[in-house]
Amino acid sequence: MKSKLLAISWVLIAPTISVIVLLFFLKSTGQSLVGSALAANNQESAPPLVTGIHPGSAPNDLDTTIVITGSGFTAVLSGAQVITTPVVAIGNNALLDVSWVSSATITATVPWGLDTGVYSVTVTNPDGLSSTLSGAFTVTQGIGVWTSDGPYGGAVTTILVDPLTPTTVYATVQAPYSASGIGLFRSLDGGEHWAMIFAEIGNQFHSADLSIPAPSVIYVDKWGEGLYRSENGGDTWVALPAPAGIGENLTPYAHPTDPQVVYAASDCTPGCGGVFRSDDRGAHWSDRSSGITDTQVTALAFDPANPLIMYAGTSNGNIFRSINGGSSWIFNGQPDQFISNLAVNPFGSHEVWAAGADSSGHWGYLWKSSTITWTQVLTATGLENRATSIVFSQAVSGTMWIGTLQGSLKSIDGGNTWEPIGAPAYSINALAVVQSNTQVLYLGSNGQGVYMTTDGGISWVEANQGLAGIYPTGLAIHPENPAVVYATAHGPGTFMTRDGGGSWLRLPSNNAWPRSPVVDPFNPRQVYIGTTNGVNITENDGQTWNWVVLDSPPPYSSCRVELLSILPAGQPGHLVAGVGFIDNSSNSYSFVGGGIYTSTDYGQSWGYVDVGQVISPAAVLASDPNHPGTLFAGTGSCCGNSGTGVWKSVDGGASWSPSGLPVQQITGLAVDPYNSQVIYAASLEKFYISYDGGAVWALKATQDFGMDKLLVVPTIPPTIYQYGWRGMIRSTNGGQQWDRADGSLGYAKIGVMAAHTEEGRVVLYAGTGGGLSSGTVQSEYRDMFSAEDLIGGGVYRNTIRLPSHFIYLPVLQR
Template identity: 35%
Template sequence: MEKRWFVTMGVVLLSMAALLALMGLVEGLAMTITYPVLAAPPEVVTPTVTGVDPDSGPNDIDTSIIIAGTNFTAELSGTLVITAPTAYLGDTALEDVVWVSSTTLSATVQWGLDPGVYTLTVVNPDGGTGSLADAFTVTQGIGVWTTGGPYGGRAQFVILHPEDSATVYAASQWAGLFVSEDAGGNWQPILADDWPTRLVFDAESSNVMYYSGDSASFHRTDDGGQTWGLLPELFHAQDGCFTVYAAAHPTDAGVIYAGTGSCAGIPVLPGEGGVFYSQDYGANWVTRTQGLTDTDLVDIIFHPTNPLTMVVATRGGSIFLTTDGGLNWDLQSTIPDDLRRIYINPYGANEAWALPEIGYQPPVRPYLYKSADLITWEVITLTDDLLPSGGIWSLTFAPGEIWAAGGWGYFSDDGGASWSGVITISQQVGGVRSFAIDPSDSNVIYAADSDRGVLKSSDGGTTWREINEGLAALTTRDVAAAPGQPDQVYVETYEYGLLRSASGGYAWQELGVRKGGPPKGKIVATDPFIPTRVYYPVGCSGDGPCIWYSTDEGSSWHEVTMTIPATYTGWTGELTAIAAHPLVSGTLLAGAGFYQERSDFDEGIEPCGIYRSDDHGATWQFLGPTAPISEVLDIAFDAVDPDLIYAATNGGGLWRSTDGGANWMRVPISNTLSPVVVEAVVTHLDVPGKVYVRTYSYAESPNPEPELWVSEDAGDTWQQLTYVFLGVDLLISPPVPGYPPYTLYTGCETGLCRSTDDGQTWEPVGGAPRPEILAAASDGERTVIYLGSPGGLVTSIEQQSALSLNTIPGRDSVLGSGVYRLAMRLPNHWVYLPLVLRGYIP
């Protein structure tokens, strides 16, 4: 044993000696090796950054930018870029940096950065670095309401400021009054209203304006629209509504007349309507109806040469004249038509023109009435073309010229003997409602259009372009967000049809499909499994209900016609609502109405049923029910049970299926009496059988107040939740299961309200206008709520309490119609921490 130990130690010592000798040999050799001279390292190319476009963006969405500069380099293999430069905002690396050329890079500023002004730095692959200070501004988008329109919509009239022709006013049905102070370059809403009729200016101060509409919308501003005051009610209409047509005295300050008449088909009763007069800016009023045998007025005007001479027109066609400022009126004639407007040409012979009230259908040749004495009238036909847009809406006069608004617009330079079209048929317009001509440059003309907002011509009407930036006046009828892609959103509008935004509503694209007719239920659906698929019911060539679907986000469409059930053979069918199943891929349900007379469908009284598709909308099967139900407005699916489905109807209450739609039964909602309108139904995202509904019971009142209900057992029993006024939709957010706590959103008296305790209590959401439609989507890091709104007044409670009685905020407190967006981080993503692997930290 001892001998073996000595042998082992000897081997170890010899090995160590050999190793030391080898190391010495290597070291000696190293002393004698001569190294070749190394090549000089390549010169570092230093880039410069000269600009960024755009140079700002909100932090609730990714923003694509273009970086301009010089000496941007990339490692290439042929034409293939192996390594592109990197770019940073502050110390945050930008995403998707692409080398375009030595002077151009593209990149993405990712959402979630803190608001502020950032330096942008570019680093070439060789390490060369260049920066531009204050290059990009990140604005606050998370947690605040933002909007990018869409812009345009239904403009009723356009008027120029009497002292500054670069200040332009446009009034829109449902959205109110807008102003542009840069000749239509940008618009801002200054007064929310539903039905504008006139905007007139005081004779002495143009800061004093009167805005008239229906009986609840007669306003005056003394500060150019910063604030507005509601004028006293002229009279109390027994049936609740009348229309006001304001006319400011052309020479006397503070003198204002108001013609009044029927409203929304509600006639004025004996003793109501007529002419009202005020000489103290509308604070006090007296009637001036002596001699008016018809008090249902539609217009009141001054003679251009003598303001004591005035003319009124009535809906029934009567023309009255006064020569003493309205103290006494005399009937001059009765035109055999209902009337819309009356004018006296301020130029030439001061002839009178009367505009007949013409319906949208059937199409007719547009015509006017012309008179030299208000007694005899000549019919003037403008064109032999048949127009479906309601004839002529207004006239605008210039020396030797008459511009008639209606259809594509008409122009006459010979006193109305002949007319020519103004806007070419190739220009997409819905129907011109008014013209305004710049008095300082007659080549500049504005047109208000019933679909396309405001158009402008700078060459005397030869060419036209839309000028709608900020003119948020579209009628939004549905909003749908793509599940998992919260920046992909669709909006359905009456004027433009379906639009899509890939930027969270900051920019919009028309998709070229449009569903006419009155608004129905939720008619736009996105596929929860294939985000590029979208469904939209547009009219087809056949009589059956029709759905269009797109597999490429609306770029192209496929038409599918459903078979009408035998019960309705020979009838016409049309969809009223559609929804995609969130648990079963490819399954959709749709509500459809059937009618013989189109008016039944327009009024919502047609019989309805439900269809189902299990192949992404390629084919459809009619499910029933056996007995027809009321119009389907909304469809909701249980969060856990794929066969449990709810249908909200327009008068028939709530319906439920427990077998995937094969059979349906009506679900009584506590003691609510029929007919019951269920405008919205939504299911809880985590709790099976839990469902919320908003209801109106028309058995209680012709104008019922809404009620909010919740059921924990699929509708077998119900609990009424806290009363919330003016609700028109209902939403749970975040819209993904497994992310409690959840928040309920719905419309309320102040605009939008939310509840964080399952509807027991509610609080207003600041900065949001009144909603018509609510939608939401989430990508697992943030939730985005979309709100489709007709616009309106938005002020804080503190602002409202500081205002005097009947004072209404104007600029900066009014939002236009359109789609509003609110982005919020999900609870487990409160801090944005991008994972970045990089070799440089500026």
């Protein structure tokens, strides 16, 4: 090795003479010079040429691998081993981990911490010849700001196509399997890219509509506030007065031919709902519910041939008909328990079609009627027979499409026969057809976002870029590389990024209810994710998964196990899991108890730990970073009590004992990174501290309801974050004083946070359901907000630069 270093030093000092010296050395040792681009004689070498850099920009808070392309890149080789690579610099900054791939390709790492700006890139070959590409790389601000680029998707509840400009498409999105509305999104290029134009809507079906023939007019409903109108396609908005004082559960329906007229259906408490009409675009309203005996109205539809004929469906499955624009209504049958969608055939007898559901909102079946009698339409078998949306062709008689719980179907004979249109077999919430070109269809899935076809269904692609509708439930950071993160979300499943969230890959975990992901600290290629009845495990960075079942213990033999939290227990292969038990014989999703399991073989088998009494579900776990075998479990509520408090183990989870707060519902737990006697706990809006390892607790603060989770970052002093659906606050003095967290996420809905700390920085990640960054009280921003205030869902990253004197400890936080 010393001889090789000597040869390299000669190359750097005297490149012309060094070739002879190096050749003599290699010859004397029996080695050969293979593939070197250095000349084997005294002739002058050609300089390299840099032609491209990919990517061409990166934030300054993470290391970024770049690929440099060009020609004439050289390296000194010994056999297949590279001895000397070219030197690569961005501006005056030498890059790390330079790798010579070929004479046309080099890879290198741009280190975090550079100043923002545009940089030249220089490649210098071992012979001293170089090439510079000016303005080749841009460093953007990543330190101190929240940034996000996905993952994209979500539960799309409405898709609407602008009838005059069909490349303009609107979609409302909510968090899958949640009542959390994310927002209204707009695409100006036929679904290629999306941008949020209104926040915190989309949590009910048909919550946006277009006025025809004035397609730039949009009406939306924001739950709890009422209706808004935009007259420029969503660029700006104005609040509308509430019909009859009703400010929630409103769904707007624009008149199909009169741009001044808009209707609103209300599905609020019996006695206050109904149908309302405005003749001046929502400025004034009149009650049009006469004859509707069930005023919990969930759907409206117009007869395209005669808009005075209208139909109204209700949450009790009743349908009413009006022949005078809603001035009066008559009963028109009860085909199902809940009416979610109505549509009228524009041809023939103009029969009305309905998509139903049961009283719990689970999708029912497809129905049609030309009188008061309804006939169920059997489209297929299984979930394909459960219709969710109905669209008719406005140009071709008999052609119609439906979305179902398993893809989408098409009929060309008025619904007598049906064929799949090749769409992915996901649950479809919404369907839209470009009427001027019915080969173009959009499907809104219940978790995977938007799918699009331009050939009538022969091929489909995801069309989710910018559709920020994912509300993460769990985050896990690679212990050695903060750019590698796993994110889980109910519905879409599990995602992974290798570039700090710049791009995301959905992993084939086949787990629709993932929670509490953990990267094994001793084997980072192994990842654990909680699920119903067990844990999903991958040993190869998420490429393949196996499912390990957690058996119910005898006290809960009739129950299924819901894994709620997982934590490494300080030794290789040792894990602890907190669970809740749900009675299989009950129709309600409610816990009847909780427990703790341990594994000593990397999650391949689990044993139930009997703690000596019935406890509530072990919803949160925390470990002492200085003594990893000391663990804490926080229990939630169940079984008629608020909770069973905090539990402690000093032997890696083998045994547990109560540790205070016995009747509290614990929603967050953390151990101080520098003092193992200091424990932090959140119980809904209450914040507690113990200074003696959990024996005695003191109430330190009472926050706004909805700030119920904890993350502690090992700065000096530690930074404590408390977060939830009301936003994010922090304390830097041990919880004595709290301030709203800086940046755009201070007021957004935060579902999960995680942190990675290493020398010089803390990399924070937050999973959010979006919101408004300004934090203005909702009733005060009804009339105006800017696009900069809109926060989409997804995973956000923020890197905090630390002073050099800090000591850095790992964060093991759930």
